[in-house]
Amino acid sequence: MVAITxxxxxxxxxxxxxxxxxxxxxxxxxxxxxxxxxxxxALYRDSSAAEKFFAGEVITGPKTVTYTFTAPSGKGRFFFRCDVHPKMMTGAFVTT
Ligand SMILES: [Cu+2]
Structure with missing residues (x-):
């Protein structure tokens, strides 16, 4: 188990x-x-968001939740975003 924030x-x-x-x-x-x-x-294969690995429940702040999911099994560079703000809030999810 990997713990991240x-x-x-x-x-x-x-x-x-x-x-x-x-x-x-x-x-x-x-x-x-x-x-x-x-x-x-929410975690996707790439920025097209065509293939979803995981999407966490949308929460309205201020609030903290715990999401549990399994990282993609292959090594690579994937894409995460906030589904509510898919252009503004994005990042890279890297597996090694
Ligand atoms: Cu957002």
Whole structure:
């Protein structure tokens, strides 16, 4: 199990890149600090968002939740975003 944290604040994530071992179970503590604004974390193969690996429940801040999912089994560079703000809030999810 890999424990990571991700924070959404000011309509932005606090990191642009997350790196975990390929295929590992992930426990993500997701904190939304934007009062009255919904955010989530969702993981896709690439920025087309055609293939989804995981989408966390959308939460309205201020609130913190724990997401659990399994990282993609292959090594590579994947894509994450907030589904509510798919152009503004994006990043790279890297498996090694
Ligand atoms: Cu958002």
């Amino acid at each position: 991700l924070t959404a604040e000011g309509m932005a994530f606090d990191t642009k890149e997350i790196t975990v071992p390929a295929g590992s179970p992930v426990e993500m503590t997701f904190e939304n600090r934007d009062t009255g604004v919904p955010h989530n974390f």
